[in-house]
Amino acid sequence: MLLYSTNNSALKADLKEAVLKSLAPDKGLYMPEFIPTLPADFIQALPTLSFQEIAFEVAKTLFQGFIPEADLKTIIERSITFAAPVHMLDDRAGSLELWHGPSLAFKDFGARFMAALMSYFNQGNDKKLSILVATSGDTGGAVAFGFLDVPGIEVTILYPKGKVSLLQEKQLTTLGSNIKAIEIDGTFDDCQALVKEAFLDKELNAVYQLSSANSINIARLIPQSFYYFEAFKQLKSFGDEIVFAVPSGNFGNLTAGLIAKRMGLPVSKFIAATNINKIVPDYLVSGLYEPRISISTISNAMDVGNPSNFARMFDLYNGDVEAMKQDMIGYFVTDEETKTMLRDIYDKYQYVADPHGAVAYKALAFYLEGHPEAVGAFFETAHPSKFEDVVNDALGIAVEIPERLAILASREKQATPMRADFADFKKHLLSIV
Ligand SMILES: *Cc1c(COP(=O)(O)O)cnc(C)c1O
Numbered sequence: 001m002l003l004y005s006t007n008n009s010a011l012k013a014d015l016k017e018a019v020l021k022s023l024a025p026d027k028g029l030y031m032p033e034f035i036p037t038l039p040a041d042f043i044q045a046l047p048t049l050s051f052q053e054i055a056f057e058v059a060k061t062l063f064q065g066f067i068p069e070a071d072l073k074t075i076i077e078r079s080i081t082f083a084a085p086v087h088m089l090d091d092r093a094g095s096l097e098l099w100h101g102p103s104l105a106f107k108d109f110g111a112r113f114m115a116a117l118m119s120y121f122n123q124g125n126d127k128k129l130s131i132l133v134a135t136s137g138d139t140g141g142a143v144a145f146g147f148l149d150v151p152g153i154e155v156t157i158l159y160p161k162g163k164v165s166l167l168q169e170k171q172l173t174t175l176g177s178n179i180k181a182i183e184i185d186g187t188f189d190d191c192q193a194l195v196k197e198a199f200l201d202k203e204l205n206a207v208y209q210l211s212s213a214n215s216i217n218i219a220r221l222i223p224q225s226f227y228y229f230e231a232f233k234q235l236k237s238f239g240d241e242i243v244f245a246v247p248s249g250n251f252g253n254l255t256a257g258l259i260a261k262r263m264g265l266p267v268s269k270f271i272a273a274t275n276i277n278k279i280v281p282d283y284l285v286s287g288l289y290e291p292r293i294s295i296s297t298i299s300n301a302m303d304v305g306n307p308s309n310f311a312r313m314f315d316l317y318n319g320d321v322e323a324m325k326q327d328m329i330g331y332f333v334t335d336e337e338t339k340t341m342l343r344d345i346y347d348k349y350q351y352v353a354d355p356h357g358a359v360a361y362k363a364l365a366f367y368l369e370g371h372p373e374a375v376g377a378f379f380e381t382a383h384p385s386k387f388e389d390v391v392n393d394a395l396g397i398a399v400e401i402p403e404r405l406a407i408l409a410s411r412e413k414q415a416t417p418m419r420a421d422f423a424d425f426k427k428h429l430l431s432i433v
Contacts (some may be wrong), residue, residue: 001066003030003218006311015066015218016121019114020129022214029311030218036061037264046233054233055080055226061263062222067120075120079112084227086234086377089349092368095357096231096244096377102145103171104383104405105138106253109227110220111146117219119150122209128433130208131155132198134191137164138301138386141171143213144179155213156429157181158191161417167405174411182428186420194425201426207433215250216308224256225263231377232265239375245271245331245364246379247356249302251280251309253379254328258316261327268374272330273363275299275338280307281330287321289314298335298390299355301382331363338362342394352399354384354391 003018005011007028013021018030038061046054056076060069067075082101086094101108122129129152133143140157147155157172161183164172173181184191195212198204214220228244235242244267246254254272261267272280275297283289291306317324333341341358345351353361360378368374384391385401392398418424 001062001064002033004033005029006031006315015063019117019217019219020121020209020211022212022217029216029309031312031315032062032218032259034064035259035262036064037262040264043232043264043266046229047236049233051084051226051230052076052080054229055223058226058229058260058263059222071120075113075116079116079223080109080226081112082108084230086231087351088238089345089351091238092375093361093364094235094238094377095351095353095361095380096227097380098227099354099380099383099386101142102404103141104386104402105142106224106379106381107139107142107220108145109223110215110217110252111142111213113223114213114217114219115147115150115153118211119152122152125152125209127207127209129153129211130429131211131213132158132195133213134158134188134195135164135172136160136188137168139213139215140164141168144172144175147213148175148179149177153178154432155179158184158194160188160191161185163188167401167408169413170408170411171405173413173415174408176414180432181415182425183415183417184420185417190420194420194422197422198425198429204426204429207430215252221252221256221259221309221312224253225260228257228260228267229265232267235375235377239373241268241371241374243267243269243271243364243367243371243374243376244379245273245360245367245376247273247299247302247360247381248280249274249277249304249307251307251313253381255309255312255316258313258327262316267327269367270328271360271363271367271376272328273360273378274330274332275302275359276332276334277303277305278330278332279305280310280313281332283310284321284325284328284330298338298387299359301356302359329367331366333359333362339390339394342391346395352384352391352395352397353380354382354387356381356387357384 005024005028098106294305
């Protein structure tokens with residue numbers, strides 16, 4: 001399997017290089033050179049297949065033999081370890097719950113699959129694979145759980161002291177094993193600067209194979225296409241015209257859906273749902289891509305003013321906005337509407353959504369109203385307890401924190417305190433080789 005850079009289609013890498021390096025040397029994003037289609041009888045057979053079987057077939061088809069089948073099976077069995085159920089609210093709309101993983105967010109799928117692939121590709125390398133991540137909270141948790149106990153990989157997470165929530169900090173600092181946390185006396189930007197400098201340092205690169213768990217890594221995108229097939233399987237009996245409403249920030253989730261469609265999944269429409277950071281919905285109307293400074297909202301995982309995966313979407317359609325509009329429609333939702341939706345979903349269906357899911361629900365409801373034959377799912381990208389302040393406030397209840405997260409509260413934090421100083425950071429990394 002070969003991939004090319006979105007900046008230069010002549011610049012190619014194989015899957016191993018694309019996964020271990022994340023970014024192309026010219027800073028472009030990797031895209032598969034060829035997106036193969038699945039046989040039509042695979043789509044027919046979906047209802048007879050388990051989620052893991054579906055994931056295996058999709059990955060096998062995409063990878064084109066790059067990873068032997070037995071190894072690929074092991075990778076899938078290690079990473080696709082929790083369900084992606086569609087909880088139907090009525091007979092036309094359901095919630096695709098993507099939060100059944102360890103950190104309670106859909107990012108668990110990407111992080112776990114990336115960890116399994118990196119571990120596989122680093123076998124036989126005499127340098128230990130060291131993942132450095134700077135986090136302002138959320139991504140760090142998914143990465144920490146995703147790489148926990150993965151053989152041959154050490155993870156170092158840098159986070160800014162006093163700037164992440166208590167439970168987020170517990171996710172980063174209590175897992176132990178191969179996950180190490182450094183609490184930086186500084187900002188998120190300081191953390192990121194230290195990581196960037198480490199990647200350029202000769203001595204560190206001599207002893208470690210350094211990698212980032214970057215969100216633009218193709219290995220994070222690929223497993224996200226698996227659950228579109230899994231959701232389609234569950235929606236099939238409700239109608240033939242199936243749509244997905246995807247709450248979007250950097251548009252990794254939505255891009256994975258577009259790839260699933262290219263592989264043959266007959267999705268009628270993708271609804272790109274955003275908050276007021278509506279760069280892509282605007283693009284779908286005007287044909288002009290105008291990145292902006294992001295605006296803070298209550299669905300803050302989508303506060304993105306220059307979505308990184310836009311380059312991949314643009315590439316998939318060769319820059320033809322009319323072609324993109326055949327597959328996709330944009331919709332944006334304000335904070336006020338989001339709160340109203342959280343309440344409406346609860347009052348009408350006794351279902352607790354999170355702010356990101358509520359944005360997608362509103363977009364889906366609007367679409368279904370205008371398309372009487374359509375049925376669809378909105379993506380619940382995080383468990384509501386991850387945004388308990390907003391949810392409790394909107395619903396006037398206290399949402400339950402799932403056991404697997406609550407249990408961390410009583411565990412002891414283990415983090416190395418450090419100044420935001422590269423010499424200290426480097427000395428530390430060299431001392432733990
Ligand atoms: C990351 C995230 C998103 C945005 O996903 P993209 O793939 O970046 O579009 C939406 N909701 C939640 C809860 C997230 O954590």
